[in-house]
Amino acid sequence: MADFEVPVLNEYPIIPKVKEGVMAHSSPFLAAEKFQTPLGYPGELPDNWKEVAIDKMGELLGKYRSLQVFLDICVHCGACTDKCHYYLGTSDAKNMPGARQELLRKVYRRYFTFAGKYFPKLVGAVDLTKEVLDDWYSYFHQCSQCRRCSVFCPYGIDTAEISMAAREILDTVGQGQKYCNEIIGKVFVIGNNLGLPEPALRDTLEGLEEEVEEDTGVKVRFPLDEKGAEVLLVTPSADFFAEPHVDGLIGYGKVFHEAGISWTVSSKASEASNFGMFIGSYENMRRVALRIREAAAELGVKRIIFGECGHAWRVAYSFLNTLAGPFDFLDPKYPVPQHICEFTNNLIKENKLRLNKEENDHMKLTFHDSCNVARGAGMGNVEGGQFTIPREIIKACCNYFYDMPKDTIHDATFCCGGGGGLLTDDLMELRVKGAQPRMEALKRVTEDYGVTNLAAICAICKSQFAKTLPYYGFTMDQIVSVHQLVSNAIVLKGSEQEAELDGTAE
Amino acid sequence: MTLVTTLYVGLFYATTIILVVGVALRIKKYAQAPAPLKIPTMPAPRTQTGVALRMFREVVFFESLFRANKWTWIFGWLFHFGLLLVLLRHLRYFTEPVWFWVNWIQPFGKYAAFAMVIGLLGLWGRRFLVDRVRYISTPSDHLILALLVGIGLSGLGMTYIAHTDIVALKSFVLGLMYFSPQPLPADLFLLTHLGLVALLMIIFPISKLMHAPGVFFSPTRNQTDSSRERRHVTPWAQPVEAVQSGKQ
Numbered sequence: 025m026a027d028f029e030v031p032v033l034n035e036y037p038i039i040p041k042v043k044e045g046v047m048a049h050s051s052p053f054l055a056a057e058k059f060q061t062p063l064g065y066p067g068e069l070p071d072n073w074k075e076v077a078i079d080k081m082g083e084l085l086g087k088y089r090s091l092q093v094f095l096d097i098c099v100h101c102g103a104c105t106d107k108c109h110y111y112l113g114t115s116d117a118k119n120m121p122g123a124r125q126e127l128l129r130k131v132y133r134r135y136f137t138f139a140g141k142y143f144p145k146l147v148g149a150v151d152l153t154k155e156v157l158d159d160w161y162s163y164f165h166q167c168s169q170c171r172r173c174s175v176f177c178p179y180g181i182d183t184a185e186i187s188m189a190a191r192e193i194l195d196t197v198g199q200g201q202k203y204c205n206e207i208i209g210k211v212f213v214i215g216n217n218l219g220l221p222e223p224a225l226r227d228t229l230e231g232l233e234e235e236v237e238e239d240t241g242v243k244v245r246f247p248l249d250e251k252g253a254e255v256l257l258v259t260p261s262a263d264f265f266a267e268p269h270v271d272g273l274i275g276y277g278k279v280f281h282e283a284g285i286s287w288t289v290s291s292k293a294s295e296a297s298n299f300g301m302f303i304g305s306y307e308n309m310r311r312v313a314l315r316i317r318e319a320a321a322e323l324g325v326k327r328i329i330f331g332e333c334g335h336a337w338r339v340a341y342s343f344l345n346t347l348a349g350p351f352d353f354l355d356p357k358y359p360v361p362q363h364i365c366e367f368t369n370n371l372i373k374e375n376k377l378r379l380n381k382e383e384n385d386h387m388k389l390t391f392h393d394s395c396n397v398a399r400g401a402g403m404g405n406v407e408g409g410q411f412t413i414p415r416e417i418i419k420a421c422c423n424y425f426y427d428m429p430k431d432t433i434h435d436a437t438f439c440c441g442g443g444g445g446l447l448t449d450d451l452m453e454l455r456v457k458g459a460q461p462r463m464e465a466l467k468r469v470t471e472d473y474g475v476t477n478l479a480a481i482c483a484i485c486k487s488q489f490a491k492t493l494p495y496y497g498f499t500m501d502q503i504v505s506v507h508q509l510v511s512n513a514i515v516l517k518g519s520e521q522e523a524e525l526d527g528t529a530e
Numbered sequence: 531m532t533l534v535t536t537l538y539v540g541l542f543y544a545t546t547i548i549l550v551v552g553v554a555l556r557i558k559k560y561a562q563a564p565a566p567l568k569i570p571t572m573p574a575p576r577t578q579t580g581v582a583l584r585m586f587r588e589v590v591f592f593e594s595l596f597r598a599n600k601w602t603w604i605f606g607w608l609f610h611f612g613l614l615l616v617l618l619r620h621l622r623y624f625t626e627p628v629w630f631w632v633n634w635i636q637p638f639g640k641y642a643a644f645a646m647v648i649g650l651l652g653l654w655g656r657r658f659l660v661d662r663v664r665y666i667s668t669p670s671d672h673l674i675l676a677l678l679v680g681i682g683l684s685g686l687g688m689t690y691i692a693h694t695d696i697v698a699l700k701s702f703v704l705g706l707m708y709f710s711p712q713p714l715p716a717d718l719f720l721l722t723h724l725g726l727v728a729l730l731m732i733i734f735p736i737s738k739l740m741h742a743p744g745v746f747f748s749p750t751r752n753q754t755d756s757s758r759e760r761r762h763v764t765p766w767a768q769p770v771e772a773v774q775s776g777k778q
Binding site for chain 1: 606
């Protein structure tokens with residue numbers, strides 16, 4: 025099945041011994057010139073790349089306090105060294121967060137600090153060479169920017185910030201990553217990551233309307249570009265396309281229908297995710313974010329709701345208001361933006377949804393906290409709402425729910441192994457190995473409680489698990505959307521299910 | 531005045547300037563670098579008071595480190611709080627009359643030196659024994675530990691092996707403070723102790739020791755979770771906004 029060794033799942037987590045260079049061969053495809061140019065980056069390594077890279081580093085140091093402080097204050101205490109899923113899965117020394125940061129830090133020291141300029145050997149400072157640059161390209165594409173290390177660092181040093189800066193430097197010297205940069209280009213030209221044009225979207229949404237009507241006997245609408253709708257739904261394009269994502273989309277549609285709230289998808293902003301964050305580019309991130317503002321303004325909606333998408337939710341919750349605000353043309357009663365889970369959970373609390381948990385009785389569930397939701401965003405305007413709200417929804421829809429071990433959930437959750445711009449087939453070995461800690465935790469609850477399914481609220485997690493679960497002896501359909509569970513359980517007014525439950529069926 | 535006294539007087543004025551100016555410049559850099567996007571490690575407090583509490587727990591109890599690794603936490607905490615007590619105890623050489631609470635902690639401060647050295651040796655041991663920590667250690671990490679252990683041991687030497695003329699030392703220190711230099715007792719432990727402290731003061735602003743003031747500037751720890759309620763457009767992002775708005 026694989027041309028590499030799939031890690032074993034142990035009874036209890038084992039911290040591997042450090043091995044050097046075992047993942048040095050892992051590098052994603054370089055972006056060709058045609059993918060670099062639209063983003064404002066050169067197509068290949070310029071002759072004076074060293075000056076360009078060092079200048080860029082200097083510029084970023086002046087622009088981001090995080091970078092300046094994080095590069096200065098690491099004491100090499102080692103708290104982070106066993107916290108990265110890529111280290112745990114690969115045992116490569118440079119996948120320890122501190123060691124990964126050091127790749128950039130040792131060059132920073134050499135060019136920007138007194139100690140590194142005059143005593144390079146003493147403080148581990150090195151000149152920027154092509155080998156160092158290649159190391160950056162390899163290992164800063166072995167970081168999914170999940171921020172788990174920042175939870176445990178006594179100074180909160182966040183490797184995500186450092187890897188974002190490194191990727192931006194790489195982009196400015198023509199060493200962009202194909203997967204991310206091609207996708208950002210597609211978002212600018214077509215409107216979404218998957219490159220689904222408007223007619224294809226319309227077709228898909230009409231198909232969903234037919235499917236739901238067939239299943240329930242109720243006409244649930246899945247509108248596109250409808251002016252005057254109350255809600256603009258911004259969701260990852262995977263929701264229009266693949267299992268189990270699309271079942272989540274059906275769930276959102278049913279919830280809106282039951283709530284009696286008009287909504288629409290926009291063909292212009294038919295993508296929630298923002299890959300501008302992955303490459304550390306404020307400019308590109310802002311350009312991607314602005315589409316959402318424009319779509320909301322053009323369609324005249326009152327509120328914006330995001331679908332199940334992890335990194336999108338970080339950008340939406342933490343950055344959207346700053347990047348594309350102020351959203352003073354929206355209804356001030358609602359937070360901008362809202363998460364579909366906040367929306368659904370409010371309705372559940374207000375008793376506005378009828379849910380039949382038995383519809384999910386064929387599953388025993390656990391919940392995978394997606395890294396960027398858990399550590400990069402919030403929900404419900406309460407500290408930790410991002411942990412309680414999705415679980416409340418699942419428990420309202422299912423009879424059987426069991427959490428994975430404590431040190432693998434909430435803010436200590438493990439990344440799925442495919443986040444931060446690494447969900448590409450040219451990094452399959454890394455993705456499989458990086459999934460090991462999550463798979464190990466899943467195995468625990470499978471054995472202890474008979475858990476059958478893993479629910480998530482992130483398109484990347486869902487795609488990644490669908491691909492990696494089989495490597496560990498699970499099946500790809502064990503990953504489900506949270507709103508898929510809602511979709512299963514919800515009893516629509518006037519539906520066949522309602523008639524059956526109430527005994528009024530013919 | 532002897533040569534030794536002259537040397538140490540000069541040394542301490544110079545190192546004090548290096549420490550104060552060096553750290554101030556570094557802090558200025560941290561304070562002035564913009565934080566364009568809100569990046570607290572979530573879940574984060576939603577109020578400033580909450581942030582102050584989070585920072586307090588981080589700085590006083592090393593909360594994150596406690597979650598990360600109990601060995602590093604216990605050695606790190608022993609060292610830092612040993613050091614704190616020892617430093618407070620040393621205030622008796624800088625004050626006349628000695629503040630009452632400094633007298634009060636004097637007995638604890640004496641033993642805290644042991645905690646400090648034990649903590650340091652524990653942390654140093656990890657740099658050899660734990661392969662992950664060994665991998666990320668640089669020569670300067672070892673040297674800084676050696677320096678701190680040297681300061682601790684030479685200090686302990688004066689308390690428990692060969693007492694220095696403490697009255698003369700105090701008048702030397704007060705002399706420094708009031709710009710009327712007094713002779714320094716020239717014994718080995720004291721000269722070593724003071725020499726190493728001076729070295730520590732010199733390297734402080736140019737080394738990882740900056741983590742002490744730096745932690746207060748860490749955006750993942752000092753920001754509130756409030757980005758949906760408030761915008762945070764940084765000055766350098768304004769031209770980006772203008773250029774991109776022009777394109778629309």
